[in-house]
Amino acid sequence: DLEGGAPDNVAVQDPYANEPKRHRSLVVRTDKPFNAEPPLELLAATPLTANDFFYIRNHLPVPHVNATTYKLRVEGEGMRAVELTLKDLQTKFKKHTVAATLQCSGNRRAELNSVKAIKGLTWDTGAIGTAEFAGVRLRDVLQYAGLDAESDQAVQHIQFEGLDSDVSGDCYGASIPIEKAVSPFGDVLLAYEMNGRALPLDHGFPLRVVAPGITGARSVKWLSRIIASKEESKSHWQQKDYKSFSPMVDWDNVDWSSAPAIQETNVTSAIVSPSPNDSIEGPTDVVSVKGWAFSGGGQAVIRVDVSADGGATWTSAELNPVSGKTLRRAWAWTLWEAEVE
Amino acid sequence: DLEGGAPDNVAVQDPYANEPKRHRSLVVRTDKPFNAEPPLELLAATPLTANDFFYIRNHLPVPHVNATTYKLRVEGEGMRAVELTLKDLQTKFKKHTVAATLQCSGNRRAELNSVKAIKGLTWDTGAIGTAEFAGVRLRDVLQYAGLDAESDQAVQHIQFEGLDSDVSGDCYGASIPIEKAVSPFGDVLLAYEMNGRALPLDHGFPLRVVAPGITGARSVKWLSRIIASKEESKSHWQQKDYKSFSPMVDWDNVDWSSAPAIQETNVTSAIVSPSPNDSIEGPTDVVSVKGWAFSGGGQAVIRVDVSADGGATWTSAELNPVSGKTLRRAWAWTLWEAEVE
Numbered sequence: 176d177l178e179g180g181a182p183d184n185v186a187v188q189d190p191y192a193n194e195p196k197r198h199r200s201l202v203v204r205t206d207k208p209f210n211a212e213p214p215l216e217l218l219a220a221t222p223l224t225a226n227d228f229f230y231i232r233n234h235l236p237v238p239h240v241n242a243t244t245y246k247l248r249v250e251g252e253g254m255r256a257v258e259l260t261l262k263d264l265q266t267k268f269k270k271h272t273v274a275a276t277l278q279c280s281g282n283r284r285a286e287l288n289s290v291k292a293i294k295g296l297t298w299d300t301g302a303i304g305t306a307e308f309a310g311v312r313l314r315d316v317l318q319y320a321g322l323d324a325e326s327d328q329a330v331q332h333i334q335f336e337g338l339d340s341d342v343s344g345d346c347y348g349a350s351i352p353i354e355k356a357v358s359p360f361g362d363v364l365l366a367y368e369m370n371g372r373a374l375p376l377d378h379g380f381p382l383r384v385v386a387p388g389i390t391g392a393r394s395v396k397w398l399s400r401i402i403a404s405k406e407e408s409k410s411h412w413q414q415k416d417y418k419s420f421s422p423m424v425d426w427d428n429v430d431w432s433s434a435p436a437i438q439e440t441n442v443t444s445a446i447v448s449p450s451p452n453d454s455i456e457g458p459t460d461v462v463s464v465k466g467w468a469f470s471g472g473g474q475a476v477i478r479v480d481v482s483a484d485g486g487a488t489w490t491s492a493e494l495n496p497v498s499g500k501t502l503r504r505a506w507a508w509t510l511w512e513a514e515v516e
Numbered sequence: 517d518l519e520g521g522a523p524d525n526v527a528v529q530d531p532y533a534n535e536p537k538r539h540r541s542l543v544v545r546t547d548k549p550f551n552a553e554p555p556l557e558l559l560a561a562t563p564l565t566a567n568d569f570f571y572i573r574n575h576l577p578v579p580h581v582n583a584t585t586y587k588l589r590v591e592g593e594g595m596r597a598v599e600l601t602l603k604d605l606q607t608k609f610k611k612h613t614v615a616a617t618l619q620c621s622g623n624r625r626a627e628l629n630s631v632k633a634i635k636g637l638t639w640d641t642g643a644i645g646t647a648e649f650a651g652v653r654l655r656d657v658l659q660y661a662g663l664d665a666e667s668d669q670a671v672q673h674i675q676f677e678g679l680d681s682d683v684s685g686d687c688y689g690a691s692i693p694i695e696k697a698v699s700p701f702g703d704v705l706l707a708y709e710m711n712g713r714a715l716p717l718d719h720g721f722p723l724r725v726v727a728p729g730i731t732g733a734r735s736v737k738w739l740s741r742i743i744a745s746k747e748e749s750k751s752h753w754q755q756k757d758y759k760s761f762s763p764m765v766d767w768d769n770v771d772w773s774s775a776p777a778i779q780e781t782n783v784t785s786a787i788v789s790p791s792p793n794d795s796i797e798g799p800t801d802v803v804s805v806k807g808w809a810f811s812g813g814g815q816a817v818i819r820v821d822v823s824a825d826g827g828a829t830w831t832s833a834e835l836n837p838v839s840g841k842t843l844r845r846a847w848a849w850t851l852w853e854a855e856v857e
């Protein structure tokens with residue numbers, strides 16, 4: 176499925192030789208694989224994040240997929256095996272649009288590191304972004320393949336495999352729980368558009384999972400295969416990464432099997448303006464503070480309180496909930512602004 | 517529907533003259549309406565709370581309902597109106613059993629009060645309990661009455677009315693969101709049994725809602741009516757109680773409409789042994805600490821860490837998750853025990 180025929184000599188030597196072009200303003204955390212976040216002053220300046228400034232979290236080289244020959248394979252417990260072309264997905268299934276925030280599990284790790292050093296990419300607060308994704312509902316595709324999750328309790332997880340793979344051929348993989356996958360209120364997409372355009376190469380062209388309210392690592396890009404199963408994905412990233420542990424556990428004594436894979440994310444909020452250490456000049460005694468807030472699981476952010484005096488007094492921020500007034504399908508972040516004395 | 521015919525003269529004068537007998541060990545918070553919690557040393561001593569020791573949170577006098585003439589009315593948007601006797605419910609629908617923790621929204625308010633005085637019953641940590649409830653699934657009854665929530669977006673809330681009412685005839689009421697009510701994974705019951713026995717008078721005989729993972733106030737007791745609606749319950753308890761606000765809001769400046777009704781509850785945990793101010797005697801340098809932990813929304817408690825040195829070191833507790841190993845339908849609390857140095 177490589178685009179443009181046989182790779183040239185450079186590509187044989189360096190699996191990262193064919194990486195896409197990226198916007199030069201992105202703050203690069205690692206080059207290979209490519210991981211980058213936008214400059215924070217751009218983050219949350221608008222309700223939707225422009226595709227060019229959406230954080231990129233790749234685990235492997237970016238695969239170049241031919242959209243014409245691309246096929247998605249759907250198989251597993253209680254289903255017939257099905258192959259679907261991109262055209263099949265775009266013509267045989269209803270198109271749905273969901274404004275969703277995706278966030279890397281490691282977002283804000285720089286702040287954690289400032290308390291106690293931990294492993295992982297040193298993200299600032301920008302490994303998060305919001306886009307309008309469009310595509311088909313995962314549950315519609317699973318139903319098309321014959322899955323009846325209510326009667327067939329054998330299926331507990333929906334696994335995803337990406338076309339991105341390492342030198343040994345192992346591909347990126349993840350899974351989400353069946354409840355999320357098949358819920359009529361879960362809004363999990365197989366997305367082929369991002370903010371009205373075809374998915375960018377870095378964001379999973381031609382098809383990716385968008386599992387809103389779930390940590391970004393489960394929204395598999397360059398999707399090749401969906402597997403209904405009793406088990407979670409056996410991938411490294413489901414089993415031995417993206418988990419959280421007691422403060423007494425570190426990389427030398429960790430028992431990975433003792434913790435569940437992260438799915439729905441905690442509520443979190445960050446200030447985007449002013450920046451840390453900004454000095455505010457002039458005669459004003461009121462400072463305008465802006466930021467974003469987001470909670471996993473579709474839970475709406477119902478209030479953001481800001482204090483500039485260590486908690487003695489609080490100002491409730493004006494909220495701009497990008498998902499609107501919904502309380503339980505709030506898949507997108509809430510931008511907020513407060514005038515603080 | 518009063519049991520035993522016309523009330524006697526005393527009952528006419530005092531709506532609380534016919535209250536049920538309660539276990540004398542209960543710690544009474546108010547008499548009329550009756551509100552009480554168990555002695556904390558009994559709480560969480562066993563995975564299931566005995567009916568006699570289950571916290572009682574009544575808002576009004578306890579109605580005495582004749583189970584033979586009792587009828588549940590089901591009506592509203594997109595449904596035919598249906599009346600069901602207790603026998604109908606017990607014979608026409610499949611019986612389901614769910615071990616569920618119910619918790620009053622005000623549980624642990626004594627601790628909040630110790631920081632800043634707030635209104636409401638001064639519960640200690642005992643306004644929580646876990647029982648095995650049995651009955652029919654709410655979604656089965658809604659389907660029986662013809663509700664198709666997926667196609668009919670008009671229904672956003674399922675309202676409940678109780679047979680408990682005030683002198684003006686206004687009854688207790690609450691509602692839950694449609695997503696919870698109809699989810700095949702939501703496990704909302706119309707329960708007629710509690711720990712293998714008919715519901716006690718104080719816990720809603722002959723039928724109550726058990727909406728697991730949702731704050732106790734929505735699990736309406738002595739259920740008389742179910743209404744599918746675009747709107748939430750208009751009751752006082754849905755609209756002007758059981759909400760949370762910024763620290764700057766108090767009873768004099770509150771705008772009740774500015775906050776949503778509490779539904780799923782936060783994660784919380786309490787120590788039941790040792791008790792506050794217990795002195796521990798003897799040569800031991802290890803103390804056994806026990807408690808419970810619970811999170812709303814069916815979210816499993818995945819870890820309990822205990823520190824006896826202000827957070828310098830932590831011990832991960834042994835967990836006894838009463839719902840078993842399920843991660844997303846963990847409707848019952850997790851008991852825990854740690855040996856702390």
Ligand SMILES: [Mo]
Nearest residue numbers: 232279280392
């Ligand atoms: Mo991530």
Ligand SMILES: [Mo]
Nearest residue numbers: 573620621733
């Ligand atoms: Mo309550």
